[in-house]
Amino acid sequence: MQPDHIQSHEPLCEIANLRIGFRGHDGHLSEAVRGLSLRLQPGERLGIVGESGSGKSLTGRALLGLLPSSAHWSADGMRFGGEDLLTMPARERRRLCGQQIGMILQDPKYSLNPVMTVEQQLKEAFRLRSPSLRGQPLKDRVREALEAVHIRNPDQVAKAYPHELSGGMGQRMMIAMMVSSGPRLLIADEPTSALDILVAQQVLTVLDELVAQHRTSLLFISHDLPLVMSFCDRVAVMYAGRVVETCAARDLAQATHPYTRGLLAATPPLNNPPAALPVLARDPAWLSR
Numbered sequence: 193m194q195p196d197h198i199q200s201h202e203p204l205c206e207i208a209n210l211r212i213g214f215r216g217h218d219g220h221l222s223e224a225v226r227g228l229s230l231r232l233q234p235g236e237r238l239g240i241v242g243e244s245g246s247g248k249s250l251t252g253r254a255l256l257g258l259l260p261s262s263a264h265w266s267a268d269g270m271r272f273g274g275e276d277l278l279t280m281p282a283r284e285r286r287r288l289c290g291q292q293i294g295m296i297l298q299d300p301k302y303s304l305n306p307v308m309t310v311e312q313q314l315k316e317a318f319r320l321r322s323p324s325l326r327g328q329p330l331k332d333r334v335r336e337a338l339e340a341v342h343i344r345n346p347d348q349v350a351k352a353y354p355h356e357l358s359g360g361m362g363q364r365m366m367i368a369m370m371v372s373s374g375p376r377l378l379i380a381d382e383p384t385s386a387l388d389i390l391v392a393q394q395v396l397t398v399l400d401e402l403v404a405q406h407r408t409s410l411l412f413i414s415h416d417l418p419l420v421m422s423f424c425d426r427v428a429v430m431y432a433g434r435v436v437e438t439c440a441a442r443d444l445a446q447a448t449h450p451y452t453r454g455l456l457a458a459t460p461p462l463n464n465p466p467a468a469l470p471v472l473a474r475d476p477a478w479l480s481r
């Protein structure tokens with residue numbers, strides 16, 4: 193059953209049979225994403241979990257049209273907000289994605305411009321979506337955005353350069369930049385895995401508030417199963433480039449696929465962690481299912 197805040201009508205985003213591969217030195221094409229399909233409803237939070245290399249980040253990048261130039265890819269369908277991304281001219285697609293899809297990566301250092309202040313970067317982000325915004329109203333938006341992510345001294349932080357910010361502060365600034373300007377979808381790729389647990393919790397609280405307030409859909413890419421269970425509505429479990437199981441996030445603990453069960457068993461409990469965690473026994477049949 194869908195949670196109440198999700199209306200089930202036309203999906204905001206739909207990917208059908210996405211395949212992404214890379215050619216090795218011997219010319220052989222190895223597929224990293226092998227026929228992935230998913231749908232995201234407006235306002236929905238979809239978690240994508242799976243071990244390193246299962247194709248989570250490539251999936252998010254494919255949607256944004258930001259795959260590496262060496263990638264060979266195809267899809268039967270890729271739609272966003274009722275538009276066909278596959279047939280849209282590249283320039284129009286960049287504009288649509290730039291205005292309506294935001295992305296937060298693991299480390300803000302790589303996403304922020306090191307020679308622009310917080311204020312300059314926030315202004316640029318706002319003007320991308322509202323080109324006529326300038327002067328005091330634009331300054332006010334910057335201040336409001338910093339306040340919305342619980343930055344207590346916004347005027348001081350606005351003048352700072354990225355290297356002057358802590359990891360948590362940088363990530364809050366990314367959230368301010370991505371969410372406050374009103375995208376319909378936010379792709380958060382391991383947004384808190386570089387932060388310590390307390391700072392991560394503060395950043396997630398901010399993300400939770402803003403996503404709920406703006407009714408932004410969320411594609412939340414993570415290794416952290418308990419986090420995804422508590423933060424998302426639905427979870428897609430990826431193994432070797434495919435979605436092997438999708439379920440309501442609250443039902444993840446009762447997941448049935450042996451890979452998902454293996455991931456759950458390998459999640460260390462906070463209380464009484466065992467001396468050794470079980471090693472996942474992989475069945476070659478999972479690759480073809």
Ligand SMILES: Nc1ncnc2c1ncn2[C@@H]1O[C@H](COP(=O)(O)OP(=O)(O)OP(=O)(O)O)[C@@H](O)[C@H]1O
Binds near residue numbers: 242243245248250415
């Ligand atoms: N630029 C590239 N060139 C060659 N192979 C690549 C490239 N980018 C990704 N791959 C391959 O695709 C696989 C999946 O990459 P992806 O970044 O989607 O993994 P992921 O599930 O997000 O992993 P992680 O959790 O570690 O970020 C990689 O393990 C790698 O084999």
